[in-house]
Amino acid sequence: MAETSSRPAPPEVDRQAASQAAVAARRARAAVKASIASREVSPLTVLDRATADPEGVEGRLRVTEFLLSVPAIGTTKMQEALDRLAISPAKRLGGLGRHQRLRLRQFLIERENRTGRQRNRLVVLAGPTAVGKGTVSSYIREHYPDVLLSVSATTRKPRPGEVDGVNYYFVDDAEFDRMIVEGELLEHATVHNAYRYGTPRAPIEKALAAGRSVLLEIDLQGARQVRASMPEARLIFLLPPTWEELVRRLIGRGTEDTAEQQRRLETAKVELAAQDEFDYKVVNHDVAEAAREVVDLMKVRAAPSRP
Numbered sequence: 001m002a003e004t005s006s007r008p009a010p011p012e013v014d015r016q017a018a019s020q021a022a023v024a025a026r027r028a029r030a031a032v033k034a035s036i037a038s039r040e041v042s043p044l045t046v047l048d049r050a051t052a053d054p055e056g057v058e059g060r061l062r063v064t065e066f067l068l069s070v071p072a073i074g075t076t077k078m079q080e081a082l083d084r085l086a087i088s089p090a091k092r093l094g095g096l097g098r099h100q101r102l103r104l105r106q107f108l109i110e111r112e113n114r115t116g117r118q119r120n121r122l123v124v125l126a127g128p129t130a131v132g133k134g135t136v137s138s139y140i141r142e143h144y145p146d147v148l149l150s151v152s153a154t155t156r157k158p159r160p161g162e163v164d165g166v167n168y169y170f171v172d173d174a175e176f177d178r179m180i181v182e183g184e185l186l187e188h189a190t191v192h193n194a195y196r197y198g199t200p201r202a203p204i205e206k207a208l209a210a211g212r213s214v215l216l217e218i219d220l221q222g223a224r225q226v227r228a229s230m231p232e233a234r235l236i237f238l239l240p241p242t243w244e245e246l247v248r249r250l251i252g253r254g255t256e257d258t259a260e261q262q263r264r265l266e267t268a269k270v271e272l273a274a275q276d277e278f279d280y281k282v283v284n285h286d287v288a289e290a291a292r293e294v295v296d297l298m299k300v301r302a303a304p305s306r307p
């Protein structure tokens with residue numbers, strides 16, 4: 001009688017498959033290290049990815065090989081850093097405890113600030129609806145006056161309390177069309193399949209020329225356009241602590257009807273799926289803390305506290 005084909009694979013086939021998987025994993029880790037070394041990807045982004053997926057390629061990186069791939073960190077600096085941060089050299093990025101991870105994160109930020117050839121002067125803050133982009137940006141405007149917060153043009157109507165020229169330039173469709181045709185917008189997009197939003201170019205160019213840092217609070221489509229036209233811009237993705245909290249914030253804000261909330265949550269899913277395109281991720285647990293993380297990444301000092 002003919003034998004069935006469901007016999008278990010012989011051990012050498014298992015061994016071969018395991019060794020092929022190990023080679024593929026080694027190659028993937030080497031690619032991550034090469035992209036850190038060539039500054040294609042920020043070490044902070046790699047650390048964030050390791051945190052999000054401890055068993056993924058970034059999570060499996062040993063902390064030693066991770067640090068050694070950061071430009072200008074050699075064996076001595078790496079060992080000093082691990083001693084100072086109280087992290088065992090045997091650890092993998094995905095296996096760091098919360099405090100170790102926070103210490104390593106702070107170490108990388110301080111290092112970037114010290115060795116950074118240039119401040120991240122043009123920074124884009126994006127993220128799903130109701131994550132708190134507007135709240136965090138307003139906090140930055142109030143507490144970090146060195147940063148210019150760009151005021152967008154929009155065709156949506158003002159919400160109660162919103163002021164023309166402060167929150168947005170509220171314009172009609174004809175004016176928005178004119179701004180596009182005259183090349184006045186750095187980027188523009190129809191957001192949530194509803195209204196149009198765009199970033200006026202002139203104030204940004206003026207501020208950058210004067211050496212100021214500029215923050216754009218815009219959607220994913222706009223972030224992609226800015227990256228294409230100004231590759232030196234740094235892109236930050238603001239994340240909610242959880243999906244449920246995001247929904248709570250959207251409903252709690254109470255500025256949209258149920259249909260608009262649904263539309264925004266659909267866009268939110270698309271935006272969340274694109275988070276890995278960003279240079280940095282910041283979780284908005286607490287407004288002041290998230291704002292500080294954003295400005296740390298911009299390397300801007302806080303205003304002296306008022307008496």
Ligand SMILES: Nc1ncnc2c1ncn2[C@@H]1O[C@H](COP(=O)(O)OP(=O)(O)OP(=O)(O)O)[C@@H](O)[C@H]1O
Pocket residue numbers: 127128129130131132133134135136249250252253284285286287
């Ligand atoms: N860290 C936080 N903790 C609790 N609530 C927050 C936090 N940050 C923002 N919120 C609240 O969440 C709601 C949404 O915030 P906000 O309007 O700033 O979001 P947004 O990302 O700008 O939204 P959209 O993209 O829809 O304009 C607001 O009611 C705000 O007060």
Ligand SMILES: Nc1nc2c(ncn2[C@@H]2O[C@H](COP(=O)(O)O)[C@@H](O)[C@H]2O)c(=O)[nH]1
Pocket residue numbers: 126127128129133152153156187188189191197198199217218219220221222223
């Ligand atoms: N592409 C752009 N998106 C922008 C701009 N200004 C704001 N936005 C985004 O629109 C949504 C909705 O804002 P809301 O004030 O109606 O709640 C939000 O995601 C903003 O980030 C812009 O100039 N360009």
